[in-house]
Amino acid sequence: MRTKLTAPAIRARKVRDGSDPLVMVTAYDAPGARMADEAGIDLLLVGDSVAMVVLGYDDTLQVSVDDLAHHTGAVARGLATSSPAAERPRPFVVADLPWMSYHTTPVEAVQNAAALVRAGAQGVKLEGGRKRLPMIEAIVDAEIPVMGHLGLTPQSVHAMGGFKVQARDHAAALELVADAKALAAAGCFAVVLEGVPDEVARMVTDAIDVPTIGIGAGPGCDGQVLVLHDVLGIEDRMLPKFVRRYADLRGDAVEALAAYADDVRTGAFPAAAESYHLKSDVAETLGLYGFAPAVV
Ligand code: KIV
Numbered sequence: 607m608r609t610k611l612t613a614p615a616i617r618a619r620k621v622r623d624g625s626d627p628l629v630m631v632t633a634y635d636a637p638g639a640r641m642a643d644e645a646g647i648d649l650l651l652v653g654d655s656v657a658m659v660v661l662g663y664d665d666t667l668q669v670s671v672d673d674l675a676h677h678t679g680a681v682a683r684g685l686a687t688s689s690p691a692a693e694r695p696r697p698f699v700v701a702d703l704p705w706m707s708y709h710t711t712p713v714e715a716v717q718n719a720a721a722l723v724r725a726g727a728q729g730v731k732l733e734g735g736r737k738r739l740p741m742i743e744a745i746v747d748a749e750i751p752v753m754g755h756l757g758l759t760p761q762s763v764h765a766m767g768g769f770k771v772q773a774r775d776h777a778a779a780l781e782l783v784a785d786a787k788a789l790a791a792a793g794c795f796a797v798v799l800e801g802v803p804d805e806v807a808r809m810v811t812d813a814i815d816v817p818t819i820g821i822g823a824g825p826g827c828d829g830q831v832l833v834l835h836d837v838l839g840i841e842d843r844m845l846p847k848f849v850r851r852y853a854d855l856r857g858d859a860v861e862a863l864a865a866y867a868d869d870v871r872t873g874a875f876p877a878a879a880e881s882y883h884l885k886s887d888v889a890e891t892l893g894l895y896g897f898a899p900a901v902v
Pocket residue numbers: 632651652653654655656702798800821831833
């Protein structure tokens with residue numbers, strides 16, 4: 607029986623205390639979850655980025671709790687059937703609370719967080735600073751681990767006036783540190799820092815006792831997260847500065863599909879070995895002698 611990475615174990619993973627950096631990647635389906643598990647990833651994020659990366663929307667505002675629960679279930683089922691080469695703890699699954707699922711009342715926030723846990727998540731992530739404290743406290747009180755998300759918070763795309771790097775000036779940097787301290791004090795077990803200057807991410811990382819997990823926040827965080835489709839080079843429409851591609855799976859896939867199309871059109875696929883055949887005595891009773899079309 608494999609052990610699982612837990613929220614308390616993640617909470618203790620500060621690099622300054624000698625821990626290895628945490629590695630998180632998004633996962634939206636069973637094959638993605640299995641690949642990430644087999645690669646030794648620590649945390650899987652069923653991100654609301656599914657809206658843009660998989661479902662073709664322009665922002666993350668278009669997905670619902672039901673959508674996130676659907677993808678969380680697929681990730682959890684994928685993990686249940688994955689077989690990593692090394693016996694390492696199973697990744698911790700965090701599901702994003704989508705926009706408007708935690709913005710009205712703490713009760714609604716808890717109910718939506720519970721729906722994601724029932725779908726297979728071990729914790730939930732939500733965006734925003736001190737104004738989200740009542741919701742964070744209510745979800746933590748319901749015994750559901752909460753991951754915060756500060757800086758460039760994509761659910762605020764319209765309020766921010768676009769996907770822009772945040773906390774670039776003195777006052778905004780101090781506000782971000784204050785938000786992070788408040789989130790940690792409210793019980794968040796980790797905080798994602800997205801799209802903030804390296805120096806500000808380091809200030810936050812020094813200021814709080816729970817790990818920071820950066821995306822576009824420099825190397826000074828306690829961990830890093832990237833979108834699976836960016837890492838694998840499946841998403842090629844945008845290449846933000848903070849993304850490093852480790853493969854060109856989109857290029858490989860287009861090449862493979864073009865070769866398949868070519869083989870079908872030239873008759874090279876399927877070959878005899880890729881087809882089912884009658885036993886020769888049965889074929890003979892049907893008057894079929896071999897596979898040449900002239901005979902058939
Ligand atoms: O939804 C997502 O992919 C995220 C990451 C960018 C952290 O929230």
